[in-house]
Amino acid sequence: MxxxxxxxxxxxxxxxxxxxxxxxxxxxxxxxxxxxxxxxxxxxxxxxxxxxxxxxxxxxxxxxxxxxxxxxxxxxxxxxxxxxxxxxxxxxxxxxxxxxxxxxxxxxxxxxxxxxxxxxxxxxxxxxxxxxxxxxxxxxxxxxxxxxxxxxxxxxxxxxxxxxxxxPSPILKLPDLINNFAAKGLTVDDLVTLSGAHSFGQAHCSVFNGRLYPTVDPTMNATFADALKTVCPAPGTSGADPVVSNNRVTDPNVLSNQYYSNLVAGKVLFVSDQQLMNSTYTAAKVANNSGDAATWMGQFAAALVKMGSIQVLTGTAGQVRKYCNVVNS
Structure with a gap:
């Protein structure tokens, strides 16, 4: 079975x-x-x-x-x-x-x-x-x-x-995010779909500290914010800039639709993440992705392929490097 x-x-x-x-x-x-x-x-x-x-x-x-x-x-x-x-x-x-x-x-x-x-x-x-x-x-x-x-x-x-x-900056507002993606030939749907990559990975506290200090962003879950503040010092109080997992709810190394559930619950790090809840259309996409892993996975695969065609060099343009970190001599 x-x-x-x-x-x-x-x-x-x-x-x-x-x-x-x-x-x-x-x-x-x-x-x-x-x-x-x-x-x-x-x-x-x-x-x-x-x-x-x-x-x-x-x-x-x-x-x-x-x-x-x-x-x-x-x-x-x-x-x-x-x-x-x-x-x-x-x-x-x-x-x-x-x-x-x-x-x-x-x-x-x-x-x-x-x-x-x-x-x-x-x-x-x-x-x-x-x-x-x-x-x-x-x-x-x-x-x-x-x-x-x-x-x-x-x-x-x-x-x-x-x-x-x-x-795109992690502090961008939704209209600017949409324009940033549109400049690359990507749609609002692609923006929401590809943002799911924030279900894994890490970020430095300095990137989102503005949501914690001097006061907590009201769109952030209060318990989630309190936990972050135990790791991330207030700006100017320490030279350290710790790294935290993007996903602090489930496995931080798994690419999944968990990001959308975290977003609905106010448990995401970046301003740019939370901005997806600021329009009826994108919030509905978030809700759909949260509840339907298979559909999101199909959309993510398609969006990744689409992103991979941005301004590509083909034919005789560019070169095939022998070593990825240096151009051919």
């Missing part, structure tokens, strides 16, 4: 994912990306990324959120071109990774090295980020695996200023 129920749940999720992908992504005739792009040039590419990604997350469950966040940051800054991965150089000291402290760079380098071992010079770092984000949803969220189009090439430009201009 248990096995039958599990199979039924899996089949239902596959139907939702397939339907969401059909409804939410452009046809391949319109997209510069392709499914199974490496089918001939490197047939082991996606399996290699999946295997290494699984091992990384199983060894350290916090790495799932780190890899997902890298993909988001990469796509929102200059498009999905792996520019987030580039190290500073003598000629360019102010690269994207200088703007915000992110984790996962070593993990991406490990995945890239494994892919290079089977197919040297073929698979871009931009595609590796996309595949790793998809595989993170599978490993950390229990998603049925889904197609991630590929064929991205790597950019050669990385500028700190571009991060400041493009990454």
């Amino acid at each position: 248990a096995t039958s129920a599990c199979k039924s749940k899996t089949m239902l999720l596959m139907v939702f994912v397939a339907a969401a992908l059909v409804m939410s992504t452009p046809s391949l005739a319109q997209s510069p990306l392709q499914y199974n792009f490496y089918g001939s040039s490197c047939p082991q590419a996606e399996a290699t990324v999946r295997s290494v990604t699984e091992g990384i997350i199983k060894n350290d469950t916090t790495m799932g959120a780190a890899l997902m966040r890298l993909f988001f940051h990469d796509c929102f800054v200059r498009g999905c071109d792996a520019s987030i991965l580039l190290d500073p150089t003598a000629n360019n000291t102010q690269v994207e990774k200088k703007a915000i402290a992110l984790r996962g760079y070593d993990a991406v380098n490990k995945i890239k090295a494994a892919v290079e071992a089977v197919c040297p010079g073929v698979v871009s770092c931009a595609d590796i980020l996309a595949f790793a984000a998809r595989d993170t949803a599978v490993v950390s969220g229990g998603f049925t695996t889904f197609y991630m189009p590929s064929g991205r090439r790597d950019g050669v430009v990385s500028r700190l200023f571009d991060v400041l201009q493009n990454i």
